[in-house]
Amino acid sequence: MTSTRERQRAAARARLEKEMAERAAQARKRRQLQASIGAGAALLLVVAGAVWLVTSLGDDDKDQGTTPTAGAAVCSWIEAPAEQRSPQTKDVGLPPVEAKNTGSQVMTIDTNLGPIVAQLDLAAVPCTASSFTHLAEKKFFDNTKCHRLVTEGLQVLQCGDPSATGAGYRESDGTGGPAYRFAEENLPTDKRPAYPEGVIAMANSGQPGSTGSQFFIVYGDSELDPAYTVLGTITSGMDIVKQVGAAGHDNAFGQSAGGGHPKKEVLIKSLVMSAPQG
Structure with missing residues (x-):
């Protein structure tokens, strides 16, 4: 137990x-x-x-x-988000990233008043010229009207707004453009006047990197801040622009903005960019 x-x-x-x-x-x-x-x-x-x-x-x-090939520059296109686009925006895609930066190119603006021709130096404006070539190929400028003329202080005719079309173009507020923006080039910081007669230059909003499709032709020496890309030089057709300037405008943009719609209408039937030369 x-x-x-x-x-x-x-x-x-x-x-x-x-x-x-x-x-x-x-x-x-x-x-x-x-x-x-x-x-x-x-x-x-x-x-x-x-x-x-x-x-x-x-x-x-x-x-x-993004490393450029020989004879080319790399361009940066800033695409606007969908929510920032307006009815005046015309989306035709983006230009190529690379742009030729040697030689020259000829821009021919065929208008209802006759042709206006400009010469572009690709070493100075490779990206701007590439943008114009892209837009021209997309017929972006065809059948648009030059929407703004300034005759006092400045003497410029402004074009390139895709919304300035048809009989109602006089309601255009000049805010139209492509769905992208890019940086300014070839700023005339050492020139006086910065924008002499015969220059064709790019408009922008006043902020860096806001260049789009709008451009202006200077038909009388104009002292602007050197903040606008000098695209090239008018080689023929300045007589047409001066005729438009002499006819005046409707003062639609008021004193604050300056100028108005040209009384002598300028219809861009087509804008063509030649193949680069040189």
Whole structure:
């Protein structure tokens, strides 16, 4: 017959064995958890490394893509988000990233009053010329009217608003353009006057990087801040622009903006850019 002391000893051994088993199980769980965490960290490092590698390679590709080829410049086109576009915006896509920056190009503006021709130096305005070539190919300017004439202080005829069309063009507020903007080029900071008679230049909002499609032809020396791209020089057709200037305007834009719609209407039937020469 088992004594009370022996039963107590057996019970104590059983409790001890149970505690030891529980501790061993807990130790195994800790080791498994640590192993899992280590494996997860290692996996994260592998994934992070792979992402870094792919990103680096992608960045290299981008850098290589923006490295200009010989005789070309890289242009940056800033596309307007859909919510920032207006009914006056005409989306015809973006010009190529690369633009030729050697030689010259001829712009021919065929109007209802006769042709106006300008010469462009591609070394000075590679991106602006590329934009005009793209827009001309899309017939962006065809059947639009020069919407603004200024005769006092400045002597300029402004065109290039795609919304200035038809009989209702006199309601145009001059805010139309493509769905992209780009940086100014060839600023005449060292010229006086900055915009002499015979210059064709780009209009903008007054903020850097706001050049679009609108341009103006200077038919009398004009002292503007040198903040507008000088696109080129008129080689023929200045007599047409001076006739329009002499006929005056309707003062639609008021004294604050200056000028108005030309009384002698100028319809751009087509605008064509020649192939680069040289």
